Amino acid sequence: MPYAEQRGTKWRVRWNTGKKHPDTGKWLYDSQGGFDDRDAAIAYGLDRESDIRNDRYISRRDGEVLMSEYCRTWQQTLDVGHLRRRNIASYIKLYIEPRWGELAVADIRPSAYRAWELWLKDQPNIGDRYRREILLVFSMMMDDAVNDGMRQASPVPKQRRRGKYTKQKRERKRPMLMGDVHQLATNAMTFWGFPGYVYVLTMAFTGMRPAEAYALRREYCYPNWPAADPRIDPDEEVRYEEDMERYAGEQPLPAIRVEWQHQREDGQLKLFPPKYESRRTLVVPPFLAELLEMLLASHDFEYVFPSINGGELAHANFTYHYWRPIADGRKASVPRQKGGGRGGSWRPLPEIPAVPGWAGKRQYLLRHGHKEWLDEDGHSRIAVESRMGHELAGVEGLYANVTPTMERSIVDSLQARWLGFVGRLPAAWEPESPTPLPVDLSEWMKVQVKMGAGLLQ
Template sequence: MARIDQHVHIEWRGGTCRVKWWSGEYLPNGRKRYESKGGFTDEEEAFRHGQDKLYEIRHGTHVKNRDGATLMTDWLDDWLAAMDHAHLTERQYRSVIENHIRPYFKKQNASVADIDVLAYRAFKKHVHKTLKEGSARNVMMVLGMVLDDAVPRLIKTSPVERTRRRGKFKKKPKERKKDMAPEAVEQLARNGRTYFGDAGYAFFWTMAMTGMRPSELYGLTREYCYPNWPASDPRLDPDEEERYEDDAARYGAADGLMPAIRVERQVQYEGSELGFFPPKYHSSRSLVIPPFLASLLVDLLKSHDSKWVFPAIQGGCLGAVNFDYKYWRPIADGAEERSGPRVRKPRQAMPAVPTFKGKRLYLLRHGHKSWLDEDGHSKFAIESRMGHEVPGVEGIYSSVTVPMEQAIMKKLQERWELLQERLREESGS
């Protein structure tokens, strides 16, 4: 005889019994929607199971049978569709899922509920066996987010094992950096000129004097560069009218105004197309530049008709080439002379720059911040120039004033002038 509760029903079928419990939902015809589980041989055990399910439903921790059976591949589709991150972050997450997570669990035909602690550890072992440490850590981070977001609809708890720090503290190794001397930047700039003309010389001094990110420099176009900006600003955002007017009164090529570059976008690939995207962390900003750099940019823009301030060798965007490999490595590490009747494009030898040999281009940006720190500028002015958000009260109350920007211009110009004095002394002129 079936045991009946208000919301739990026990039914015997042959030698086993099945428990049914009300899911708290109704069918389209108005009848209650039930879930069930069979295979019990003890009626009391089955009844307690039904009561436990009612408890979970009341406390919002219940996973419906049909949700618990959701395949991992289907959940990955839903998770990707719901992403709302910056372009590069989404591209990275999608790549990790399509290349590592989806193939593994699709092969197993696994549901989300099948991924318990043991399945999680098995995947972790597989990833660390096939990938380098940094890549494996990145894959596990993405899988952790995917599984965490499945709680509580698809699984009650996430199987992700969080690392707890125990035992002796172990300091992470830090990248070794050398002080960035103006002489090192000058040699990079000269190598850049040898490699891709006046654009190369101006490129490296612009990065050293502004701290712009590489992709921001690749995507810098005439309308956002001195001497055209801010008069040439497209003014695309109607909510920024006040900022446009303030910029026009503060920056420009006219007497009494400060020369500046506007960082409004970067270039990145989406699929096979190179396009404009907001700068990292949406860190749009105006960057004052010292007079010598302003003159360099004026001469550079007069020397070519490309829309890109720093055109590549073939005239296109630097973002379309593998800059790190094709440009940066020979410029920083040095390269032999190219000459002879069979050489299509002869080139002088380029000496290695010890400060940057084997190092990342990004360290030019780091060096710019070090210069600002050495010169004693305010933390807020420095972080704003680098495109960073300043947390707390300081970030709310502070602002970058004209005297702050003038001080930055002055100190950067002094570095350049001291360099020129030393170069003249070395040459004996």
């Protein structure tokens, strides 16, 4: 039962919160003043006791925790990867704490949240996807504040339909043409060398994520894998044996194993599992298997695709220093003369033509285009999604399984796509290379063209 006491001309009411102090064991009380008479004070106290009995009560000391403090403690509860943790810390530091840090957790109102949401939308430096991530993190914080007893409800509306409809903008894409892919590959050879040629074709014909390609190690690449698999996980012994039978048995299927991706943690480049733990095996068509074998024979670096300087590709700003010249083209550079000042280049290159439809586009679209090819060729959904590193939800994913027949069908369709293109290549297709090619690519391509021409007849 609450009790009231007069303070000057006003009344104050106190009530038992039903909680005890963790150290002293004494009951904790809340109070509220400013009532004109005793009856109004008692009625307010009775309402609070009703809230306590029905688990709706938020104590003043809990609700008065500042958002600046909650931002720090909340991040300590997260069980996420290091990249996600870093991004969340950035959202909080740049946008959430500056706006809400001085307010108590319980004092954030839905109207203030809506105003902030519109403010974020109006900022020219905040894209739609980035804004959604900021709002998602804030919504998670408010949901947890409710669970922690700091609020009765989140100020973030759920499934709200308010305001004018705005269609989500989607990146405009064009179908990935085999001619464009090969032009990208030849541009990569002109700019980067033989590893660049194989890299672009590998991206287009496997659908790997860029960070997975950067971290592709020799032991996980054809022709070394699966025999060279380090077998570091004792729980995967059955999988290792099945891989030997499936990909190196009587009817071997050339394949590469996606086991790692490169990411930075605390400034250090490290190997991490692929996104969503999507370790998987990717069968490759025969032409690509031959190129990968030739590439591995041409160097002894631990990774399949060395950088221009022979180091780890992930150390380079690939988008700016590699991909933009490959996709957008570049003017020819002239050799630098000793003693001739800063003009010219120590690594002169011929002119590289821009690839139609790829100027300004990101290399990740090679992965998108790979899925387009698989869909065009009518492969099963489970085979396509598994190859892309995705999981099918529900009963379809539970009952489905990728069989060797499905994988061989993928190999055959990708090989046919390649041969159907090279069978029409002109005689003088070879681009220049900044360094001598480690293989006779011209003779190898003549064989491919002959096979393609025979297929077209």
